[in-house]
Amino acid sequence: MVVALAIIQRKSLIATVMLSSFFSLLMAGTFVMLDAVDVAFAEAAVGAGITTVLMLGALALTNPREIPPSRVRWAPLALALGTAGVLIYGLSDMPVFGDPAAPVHQHVAPRYLEMAELETGVPNVVTAVLASYRGYDTFGELVVVFTAGIGVLLLMAPGARRKEDSDPDVDGQGDKR
Numbered sequence: 103m104v105v106a107l108a109i110i111q112r113k114s115l116i117a118t119v120m121l122s123s124f125f126s127l128l129m130a131g132t133f134v135m136l137d138a139v140d141v142a143f144a145e146a147a148v149g150a151g152i153t154t155v156l157m158l159g160a161l162a163l164t165n166p167r168e169i170p171p172s173r174v175r176w177a178p179l180a181l182a183l184g185t186a187g188v189l190i191y192g193l194s195d196m197p198v199f200g201d202p203a204a205p206v207h208q209h210v211a212p213r214y215l216e217m218a219e220l221e222t223g224v225p226n227v228v229t230a231v232l233a234s235y236r237g238y239d240t241f242g243e244l245v246v247v248f249t250a251g252i253g254v255l256l257l258m259a260p261g262a263r264r265k266e267d268s269d270p271d272v273d274g275q276g277d278k279r
Contacts, residue, residue, distance in 0.1 A: 116166050119157040126150040140228055148247075156254060 105125045112118045126149030133142035197204035218230035232240050 113168050114166065115161055115168055116158070118168075119154060119161065122157075123150045123154040126153070140232070159258065 105121055105128060109118055109121045109125065112121065126145055130142040130146040130150065133139070133145060201207075214227055214231060214235070218227045218235075219225050222230040222234040224230040224234065
């Protein structure tokens, strides 16, 4: 919470990016404590690694200080608070953390633990779930990340220029006469 509040209060966008990277590392540590090492690795690599590099690259092309808004906008704040209220209401129906009687521990998890190696041929249950049971979902995530990476590379390519930045041609065909 302290890091999240510090992120909100910063005026320097570089400090905001660095604190966001630190927050991502804290979340990766939390995932490790929850025995979700694969999620922790992804959070550290994407959240603290790639995202930080891309944000710092974007800041190198822009103003590193936040421009203060000309007026206070209440609609985004109301939308954020409304969303938070709905999420908190949704959390009230969830089972207690670690409850062995939770539905996920009664139906899905035992089946995966018992049948994963037999059905997929993969001895690691996490790998079996991600690569076999959720294979299309994982592939979709990879396509999205790959497409985003290609888009960023195309936008930051040194030869990429907008039409307004190029020299105007006389006949519109690219020939200068």
